[in-house]
Amino acid sequence: xxxxxxxxxxxxxxxxxxxxxxxxxVIQEHHATRLHHDFRLERDGVLVSWALPKGLPTDPGVNHxxxxxxxxxxxxxxxxxxxxxxxxxxxxxxxxxxxxxxxxKWREGQEVIVTIHGHQHGSHRLALIRTxxxxxxxxxxxxxxxxxxxxxxxxxxxxxxxxxxTSPGRGLRRGKxxxxxxxxxxxxxxxxxxxxxxxxxxxDRDGWRFEMKWDGFRAVARVAGDEVTFTSRNGLDxxxxxxxxxxxxxxxRGDVVLDGEIVAPDEGGVPRFGRIQQRAGLxxxxxxxRARKAVGVEYYVFDVLEEGGxxxxxxxxxxxRARLERLVRENDLxxxxxxxxxxxxAALATSRELGLEGVMAKRADSPYREGRRSRxxxxxxxxxxxxxxxxxxxxxxxxxxxxxxxxxxxxxDADGALRYAGRVGTGFSDRDxxxxxxxxxxxxxxxxxxxxxxxxxxxxxxxxxxxxVGEVEYSEATGxxxxxxxxxxxxxxxxxxxxxxxxRTMESGTxx
Numbered sequence: 001x002x003x004x005x006x007x008x009x010x011x012x013x014x015x016x017x018x019x020x021x022x023x024x025x026v027i028q029e030h031h032a033t034r035l036h037h038d039f040r041l042e043r044d045g046v047l048v049s050w051a052l053p054k055g056l057p058t059d060p061g062v063n064h065x066x067x068x069x070x071x072x073x074x075x076x077x078x079x080x081x082x083x084x085x086x087x088x089x090x091x092x093x094x095x096x097x098x099x100x101x102x103x104x105k106w107r108e109g110q111e112v113i114v115t116i117h118g119h120q121h122g123s124h125r126l127a128l129i130r131t132x133x134x135x136x137x138x139x140x141x142x143x144x145x146x147x148x149x150x151x152x153x154x155x156x157x158x159x160x161x162x163x164x165x166t167s168p169g170r171g172l173r174r175g176k177x178x179x180x181x182x183x184x185x186x187x188x189x190x191x192x193x194x195x196x197x198x199x200x201x202x203x204d205r206d207g208w209r210f211e212m213k214w215d216g217f218r219a220v221a222r223v224a225g226d227e228v229t230f231t232s233r234n235g236l237d238x239x240x241x242x243x244x245x246x247x248x249x250x251x252x253r254g255d256v257v258l259d260g261e262i263v264a265p266d267e268g269g270v271p272r273f274g275r276i277q278q279r280a281g282l283x284x285x286x287x288x289x290r291a292r293k294a295v296g297v298e299y300y301v302f303d304v305l306e307e308g309g310x311x312x313x314x315x316x317x318x319x320x321r322a323r324l325e326r327l328v329r330e331n332d333l334x335x336x337x338x339x340x341x342x343x344x345x346a347a348l349a350t351s352r353e354l355g356l357e358g359v360m361a362k363r364a365d366s367p368y369r370e371g372r373r374s375r376x377x378x379x380x381x382x383x384x385x386x387x388x389x390x391x392x393x394x395x396x397x398x399x400x401x402x403x404x405x406x407x408x409x410x411x412x413d414a415d416g417a418l419r420y421a422g423r424v425g426t427g428f429s430d431r432d433x434x435x436x437x438x439x440x441x442x443x444x445x446x447x448x449x450x451x452x453x454x455x456x457x458x459x460x461x462x463x464x465x466x467x468x469v470g471e472v473e474y475s476e477a478t479g480x481x482x483x484x485x486x487x488x489x490x491x492x493x494x495x496x497x498x499x500x501x502x503x504r505t506m507e508s509g510t511x512x
Contacts, residue, residue, distance in 0.1 A: 022100035060146035190371035216263035232494035257306035427488030
């Protein structure tokens with residue numbers, strides 16, 4: 001459907017089949033007229049392909065549409081680049097994940113069940129089931145299987161091979177995949193996530209423990225001998241950005257995997273999100289060293305996931321916490337902040353007095369649910385805050401006439417579609433605006449890739465690919481999902497757009 005003379009894509013060139021016994025898969029992120037993902041499975045010398053308008057499902061209870069497309073050559077599995085304007089599907093293609101898969105069932109044109117083992121996003125058991133459409137464009141659904149272990153008496157056409165272990169810490173010594181100037185660690189441990197709540201929701205106060213909520217970058221740390229690695233929530237390697245935190249190796253005994261927050265305290269010792277922004281996203285050693293002299297960071301540890309190669313995630317929170325306090329010896333940059341007791345009101349009052357972001361509540365008997373958002377962990381903020389995807393900007397007036405007047409924001413809805421959530425024009429310094437303009441100029445696009453933008457805001461908008469995440473504070477949200485009186489807090493380079501969601505459920509025309 002495209003002219004081979006005009007596009008850099010492989011057009012029938014052959015590539016070697018995947019080495020070993022397991023066939024390959026690739027998921028490519030395609031920024032065309034609308035962002036979608038292409039899911040491709042190696043089969044009989046080609047890549048059998050489906051377009052996923054809303055990406056892979058993350059909830060077993062919510063299926064996503066999958067539209068089968070033409071088979072692609074194996075060489076297409078390594079393609080990243082830009083399909084030029086005028087060609088079908090014009091836009092940028094990047095690899096979201098790749099690896100191998102185990103086949104459980106393949107009923108040609110009807111049903112496929114596989115377990116994929118991705119270098120970036122781990123292992124997932126998926127089912128593809130045809131639901132309709134014609135022979136030219138058959139429609140399927142893709143389903144995340146709740147049971148991640150296939151029954152050995154499956155009726156697939158090929159023998160079942162048990163997937164490798166994905167317990168926390170396994171594979172942390174694997175290689176890394178280069179993503180621009182950053183790296184994304186293979187075998188990443190994705191941290192457990194909390195659910196936003198109000199104090200009134202915690203009716204039964206027994207069985208909960210409270211901690212202060214720290215305003216920084218979430219990071220999982222691995223110590224293996226003298227080697228220390230820090231990984232963000234979305235798998236970015238933070239180690240080059242915060243090299244001074246290598247002193248973590250001196251603070252622990254043996255090999256461990258820890259969960260915590262990288263923070264930048266002010267002169268009074270209070271972590272400030274605005275301060276850590278000056279260190280965010282830096283990887284060039286000269287830039288890192290310059291920023292390090294201006295802003296120091298510390299690592300606040302609050303959980304232990306693995307010790308000596310043994311996973312501890314099934315242990316209750318109280319036991320993991322006790323092990324953590326025995327395991328980590330504090331130094332100038334490594335801290336194990338004390339718990340805040342078992343009285344939520346007292347913890348909230350202390351948090352306000354110290355000028356902190358809020359309080360975390362953790363169920364005392366809860367395991368560590370890797371990569372999952374759970375109500376076993378609740379977060380209580382003093383102010384409403386919301387992660388947002390930056391989709392464009394509008395020029396300013398007066399002193400801002402030559403720069404950014406406001407950023408245009410979006411938040412994914414329940415189906416994963418990006419919807420307009422308002423604009424933010426306050427909370428920026430001149431330096432912030434200059435840096436933001438430089439970042440946004442690198443990802444310009446011709447048209448909005450979000451829905452629901454009012455004509456008045458779209459009239460003079462400059463659109464960008466929705467790749468960058470930020471955070472705002474706001475007073476309330478309207479029933480149609482618009483943020484009122486947002487104030488910019490900063491960039492969240494530790495998070496990806498696919499992770500953004502409303503912090504609170506929309507009820508009675510407000511959020512939170």
